[in-house]
Each structure stands twice: as structure tokens, then as C-alpha cells.
Amino acid sequence: MIPWQKKGEWLELRLPRVLESEEGLKEYLSLSDKYLKQLMQTGGVSIKGPRVRLRLFPNEPINHMHPWAPLEVLYEDHFCLVVQKPPGMKVHGDSAASTNQAATLADAVASYYESTGQSCRVRHIHRLDEDTTGPVLYAKHEWPQQILDAAMREKRIGRQYAAIVQGRLKQKKGTIDAPIGKDRHHPARRRVSPTGERAVTQYEVVEQWGEAALVRLQLETGRTHQIRVHMSYMGHPIWGDQLYGGTTQHINRQALHGERLGFPHPLTGEQLDIECPWPEDMSSLYDILQKI
Known part of the structure; x- marks a missing residue:
């Protein structure tokens, strides 16, 4: 691990001799030609032998304005932030929407940055449906966003979900490989x-109780409503998911929760594994179904 420290807007590194060049720096930090050129044109790079300084943490205007909203932080460092998304909250709003729209997770993150004195734009790496709960990953600046976006494209960011579904699954584990498209009869489906x-x-089925089951799922792709569509297609809609045929008994939204998020750290490459506790409504449904 190469020693590093953050000093204000700058990242300071001491590179081994083999990396003491512009090409070595690009390789170690996965800097694109365009971004490195941008840094150099704005005086954001200083290379003096093994000592390197990069302006990777510029002060940026907060790009969301909304009253304070509560936020549960699951992980944070200089490069990224992982927060828990509650049910009924969108990850981000419609730019064309009215200013009196409900607070979004982006608004809550912006409020958090402001209250903690961090001059960062809000940059989500992935999303969750409005009524799905779980961890959402944010990059604090442009460089970690590039690294994490690439990790997402290359499927190096893992997401594990828990869902409570209807019915008895015939197979305890399996793969659903079925293409997903828009429903021309229903704009939201x-x-x-x-x-x-x-x-x-x-x-994989974790528990089965009568006509309901707890299932753990992992995505290899990231289509809109993917888990909800696939479970409904299998004849086992998610409990509470009225849009895809689920019963709303005991819960008024889909019982789908992101339990774990795994991703490589933008600077060190260390694999981080973030756990996210279940929300109260899904825990309550679990307790009810166990007793039926």
C-alpha cells in the first residue's frame, strides 16, 4: 500500500521509483487521459520525484437545495459515502418537477454534506426503487466517481438483497435469465x-413458511424493477408489491431490501463489504409470517 494523506483539496502520495512518471501515476490511480489533462491544465498536479500532489478534492457548490432530511450513514471516508435509503423516498428527483416535491435521498445527502462542512456535489453510483430499502453508494468527487462508475460497469460492485415472496418455491436456488422490457400496457411496469x-x-430460498418464503438474491445485471419482475414472472411476487401482483396484507410496499453492498475502494482497491439492517416494516412482516 502506497502511503497517502489528504491535505485540504489535495491528495499527497509518495510513489515507488517504478511509478515515478506521468504514465505510472495514471496506471496507479486509473486516471483517464482526459481527467489528467484537466488536472494539469488547472494546476492540479505536482510531481517532484516520488512526491506527488493531486487536487482531487476541490471545493464544489452543493447541487441540491432542500430542507434538512434525516440520514443514516453506513460508511464514510474522504472518497465515498454509503447511506441507508428508507422506504418511500426516491434516490433523486425529477429536474423538471416543482420545487415543493418530496425530499429525496439526494437532498438528504446534500443536507448532510452541508451540515458537516463538506463541499461536495451529490453523485450516486447506483439507485434503488422508491419503495425498496437498502444501501446507496455515493462518490464525493469526480475522480472516485470515475473509478466507481467503472467498477459498476465491470460488475465489481456486488449487491445482495432479501425479499419476502409469496408461495412455495419448487427449487431452493437457481438462476433467472429472462430479458426485461417495458410493458406497453402500463407505463410504470x-x-x-x-x-x-x-x-x-x-x-436462494433461506426460509419457507407455508405460502411465503424469505429469499436472498444477487443481481448480475441492473434492469429497472429487475427482482420484482423476475419474482413475479416465476409466480412468486414480492409481498406488498401491488404493481406486480403481490398482496398488501401486513405491509404497504414491496418487502425488498438491500442487505449488503460490496465494492472496491477507489484508492486502495480494498474490498469493502457494507451491511444494512432490515427496516422495521419488513422485520415486522417476517415475524408475522413465521407464526402463520
């Missing part, structure tokens, strides 16, 4: 369609 985009979900 998606459906399995031969003309849709490839969608792959791994699932």
Missing part, C-alpha cells in the same frame, strides 16, 4: 419480453 434487455438474477 416492466415485463419479461423476448425483445427486452438481458436480465440475470441469482436466488
